Amino acid sequence: MNTSSDIRSDVRTSDPTGLHRVLDDRAVLPQAAQRLDTRAELWPDEVRIRVERLNLDAASFRQLERKHTKYGERHPDAVRAEVLDIVATRGKMQNPETGSGGMLVGTVEEVGPESPLGLTVGDRVATLVSLTLTPLVIEDGLARWDGDSEQVPCDGYAVLFGRSIAAVIPDDLDPALSLSVMDVCGAPALTARVVEEYVARGHAPTVAVIGGAGKSGSLSLAAARQAGAARTIGIVPRQDEHDLLDDAGLADAVAIADARDPIALRDAVTTAGGPADVTVVCVDVPGCEGGAILATAEGGTVIFFSMATSFSAAALGAEGLAADVRMLVGNGYVPGHAAYAMELLRGDAGVRALFERRH
Amino acid sequence: MNTSSDIRSDVRTSDPTGLHRVLDDRAVLPQAAQRLDTRAELWPDEVRIRVERLNLDAASFRQLERKHTKYGERHPDAVRAEVLDIVATRGKMQNPETGSGGMLVGTVEEVGPESPLGLTVGDRVATLVSLTLTPLVIEDGLARWDGDSEQVPCDGYAVLFGRSIAAVIPDDLDPALSLSVMDVCGAPALTARVVEEYVARGHAPTVAVIGGAGKSGSLSLAAARQAGAARTIGIVPRQDEHDLLDDAGLADAVAIADARDPIALRDAVTTAGGPADVTVVCVDVPGCEGGAILATAEGGTVIFFSMATSFSAAALGAEGLAADVRMLVGNGYVPGHAAYAMELLRGDAGVRALFERRH
Numbered sequence: 230m231n232t233s234s235d236i237r238s239d240v241r242t243s244d245p246t247g248l249h250r251v252l253d254d255r256a257v258l259p260q261a262a263q264r265l266d267t268r269a270e271l272w273p274d275e276v277r278i279r280v281e282r283l284n285l286d287a288a289s290f291r292q293l294e295r296k297h298t299k300y301g302e303r304h305p306d307a308v309r310a311e312v313l314d315i316v317a318t319r320g321k322m323q324n325p326e327t328g329s330g331g332m333l334v335g336t337v338e339e340v341g342p343e344s345p346l347g348l349t350v351g352d353r354v355a356t357l358v359s360l361t362l363t364p365l366v367i368e369d370g371l372a373r374w375d376g377d378s379e380q381v382p383c384d385g386y387a388v389l390f391g392r393s394i395a396a397v398i399p400d401d402l403d404p405a406l407s408l409s410v411m412d413v414c415g416a417p418a419l420t421a422r423v424v425e426e427y428v429a430r431g432h433a434p435t436v437a438v439i440g441g442a443g444k445s446g447s448l449s450l451a452a453a454r455q456a457g458a459a460r461t462i463g464i465v466p467r468q469d470e471h472d473l474l475d476d477a478g479l480a481d482a483v484a485i486a487d488a489r490d491p492i493a494l495r496d497a498v499t500t501a502g503g504p505a506d507v508t509v510v511c512v513d514v515p516g517c518e519g520g521a522i523l524a525t526a527e528g529g530t531v532i533f534f535s536m537a538t539s540f541s542a543a544a545l546g547a548e549g550l551a552a553d554v555r556m557l558v559g560n561g562y563v564p565g566h567a568a569y570a571m572e573l574l575r576g577d578a579g580v581r582a583l584f585e586r587r588h
Numbered sequence: 589m590n591t592s593s594d595i596r597s598d599v600r601t602s603d604p605t606g607l608h609r610v611l612d613d614r615a616v617l618p619q620a621a622q623r624l625d626t627r628a629e630l631w632p633d634e635v636r637i638r639v640e641r642l643n644l645d646a647a648s649f650r651q652l653e654r655k656h657t658k659y660g661e662r663h664p665d666a667v668r669a670e671v672l673d674i675v676a677t678r679g680k681m682q683n684p685e686t687g688s689g690g691m692l693v694g695t696v697e698e699v700g701p702e703s704p705l706g707l708t709v710g711d712r713v714a715t716l717v718s719l720t721l722t723p724l725v726i727e728d729g730l731a732r733w734d735g736d737s738e739q740v741p742c743d744g745y746a747v748l749f750g751r752s753i754a755a756v757i758p759d760d761l762d763p764a765l766s767l768s769v770m771d772v773c774g775a776p777a778l779t780a781r782v783v784e785e786y787v788a789r790g791h792a793p794t795v796a797v798i799g800g801a802g803k804s805g806s807l808s809l810a811a812a813r814q815a816g817a818a819r820t821i822g823i824v825p826r827q828d829e830h831d832l833l834d835d836a837g838l839a840d841a842v843a844i845a846d847a848r849d850p851i852a853l854r855d856a857v858t859t860a861g862g863p864a865d866v867t868v869v870c871v872d873v874p875g876c877e878g879g880a881i882l883a884t885a886e887g888g889t890v891i892f893f894s895m896a897t898s899f900s901a902a903a904l905g906a907e908g909l910a911a912d913v914r915m916l917v918g919n920g921y922v923p924g925h926a927a928y929a930m931e932l933l934r935g936d937a938g939v940r941a942l943f944e945r946r947h
Contacts, residue, residue, distance in 0.1 A: 244851075246850075246882075246909060248851065255848070255849070256849050256850070256851060256852070257848070257849075257850065257875065257878070258850050258878040258882075258905065258908070258909070259908065260878065260901065260904050260905050260908045261875055261877075261878055261901060261905070327900065328898060328900035328901060328904070329900050329904065330904070357907075358907060358908045358910070359904045359907055359908055361900075361904050361908070362904070362908040392909060392910055393908075393910070394910050415907065489614070489616070490614070490615050490616075491605075491615070491616065491617050492603075492607065492615060493615070516616065516620055518620075519616070519617040519619065519620055523605075523617075533899070533917075536899075536900050536903070536904075538899045539687060539899060540687075540892070540895075540897045540898060540899040540902075540917060541686065541687030541688050541720075541895050542619065542620060542687060543899075543917045544895070544917050544918055544919060544920060545619050545687070545688065545689070545718045545720050545721070545895075545920065546617065546619050546620070547917075547919040547920070547921055548716075548717060548718055548774065548919060548920030548921045549617070549618065549619045549717045549718055549720070549721040549752075550605060550617070550751060550921075551717070551751050551752070551753050551921050552919075552921060553919075553921060553922060553923055554919065555916065555919070556916065556917035556919055557914065557915065557916060557917070558892070558899060558902045558903050558906075558915035558916070558917060559903055560903060560906040560907060560911075560912075560913065560914070560915055561903060561904065561906070561907030562906055562907045562909075562910050562911060562912060563912060564912055
């Protein structure tokens with residue numbers, strides 16, 4: 230059996246998981262590592278990307294924004310300084326508070342001779358693995374970023390491993406739009422899979438999406454309907470989002486509720502035609518576990534996509550409510566997820582309208 | 589729709605979830621609350637328990653033990669002081685670091701006229717909902733606890749809500765043994781359910797249990813075999829646990845690996861007959877997500893029972909490895925879970941031997 234020292238002693242050999250770039254004393258995967266090796270020279274199965282733009286995870290950006298708001302005043306310079314500090318210290322962008330990162334877009338700069346990713350120098354790509362495990366060097370001090378949006382213009386480089394995933398950005402769409410869709414493409418793919426399982430068992434489910442007007446939320450609503458949901462319910466926090474989602478026609482019912490208020494959330498879903506057989510949590514704020522569980526029918530499924538989800542709050546919340554619900558950790562990877570999300574964007578005018586409105 | 593103020597204004601009416609005992613400004617469920625109302629007078633659907641013993645969650649106790657070990661020396665008095673402080677401040681036992689609590693055993697002291705739990709004054713019970721949502725008052729300063737074990741002798745009282753769960757302790761078993769089994773009874777019940785789903789689809793799965801010699805681990809191994817697993821693999825950290833589990837005969841193969849070392853864990857499971865179709869994580873240490881994912885076959889299932897699990901590490905870990913695995917949050921509640929666990933204990937000499945060895 231391998232031990233830590235066996236692995237680290239053979240540092241010349243690359244591992245498809247990126248283990249050879251981990252600088253920690255213990256053998257951990259790049260995502261769990263404190264610090265990554267960011268050397269520009271590639272191992273044979275790696276790819277180097279010239280970075281154009283980082284897309285910070287929404288929960289991470291909100292946490293940084295909250296942290297650097299003092300007496301009601303935002304300090305975007307401090308947000309920028311902290312991002313630079315994290316990347317310089319850890320060799321990757323991983324918010325120590327939320328544990329999350331984001332993704333990036335860039336152009337392929339060099340491809341190692343043994344890379345299995347099928348990329349060519351000059352390809353414009355989005356990385357579909359998290360920034361939390363991607364070696365990253367920022368070379369422009371983020372001079373073009375004002376620190377007040379999760380979209381970060383950036384010059385620098387990043388490294389992909391043998392087992393990474395990157396998608397070539399389609400020529401026919403605004404790259405910012407593609408990036409925005411790819412960023413959340415795990416959510417619609419997993420939602421569709423779960424709905425299809427219900428349909429295959431002869432039970433077209435009622436699906437509630439908490440945060441239905443957002444990026445992952447609107448795609449999940451479209452996916453649920455396409456996969457055969459009997460009824461789709463979108464829950465949003467405010468009237469403006471209600472009207473937007475209603476106009477987009479993505480949900481059979483749209484209702485307003487604060488997802489952190491468990492009773493309000495349960496009542497909103499129930500009134501809109503629930504309880505839900507499948508509840509999809511797509512909001513970026515902490516504290517939505519209890520309401521999502523209460524809004525779900527006995528024997529139903531909750532899919533947590535928000536990086537603000539607390540494992541113990543979900544596990545103990547369901548136990549404490551004696552709620553027999555299946556709870557899934559929203560895995561950001563499902564085979565074919567990027568292509569499926571692009572297909573939803575192209576085929577659904579409502580999704581496209583919501584996404585284009587953001588740009 | 590209800591708003592926070594609507595709910596809190598009618599504080600005289602009890603809610604089966606225990607909402608009426610929440611003292612926070614926002615309407616949150618008891619599990620998410622900062623502070624609970626511990627008044628001894630009952631609402632009509634409540635039950636009051638005279639507490640004999642607290643059983644702290646293992647991840648929580650280890651964290652407290654680590655925190656109060658200075659220069660290699662343990663300070664159990666400081667552990668006791670912190671538990672007393674948490675309970676006095678919050679009105680419940682919830683470790684602020686791990687978010688977890690534990691359970692308790694005691695005797696029914698008073699039953700509200702509208703309680704649906706079916707309990708009678710004098711019943712000796714274990715609560716199967718977490719201490720993180722149970723109003724608790726400690727009245728003896730934990731004078732009989734030396735602070736060096738998760739088993740805490742305690743005099744005081746606790747309150748159960750309409751939707752709580754408590755199991756009467758069987759007369760024919762050592763109460764400490766019953767409590768020990770009930771504490772982890774969600775794990776074998778959910779493991780059995782998942783294995784049965786595979787079997788129903790015509791595919792008897794290979795099941796790996798990480799932490800197979802522990803309480804939830806050994807019960808999960810027994811449950812997997814009884815539910816029809818094709819092969820069971822127990823992973824343990826040390827030779828002594830290897831020998832114990834091997835003697836108990838609960839697993840087809842037993843192997844040693846550090847679950848925090850992802851490559852070592854993957855290799856150990858593979859060598860023992862993996863990859864696993866179903867991987868059950870029952871160890872109380874942080875950092876096991878990556879290895880559990882790597883040890884699982886494509887399309888397989890990981891069930892996380894450890895309260896030390898990080899949601900973001902699981903979600904981003906799978907994405908970062910491009911691993912198409914289904915990940916379940918181990919819900920501590922499955923209907924009939926306590927009876928099922930007691931049945932495993934009574935029917936499986938290996939399980940019984942492992943549990944009796946602890947007492």
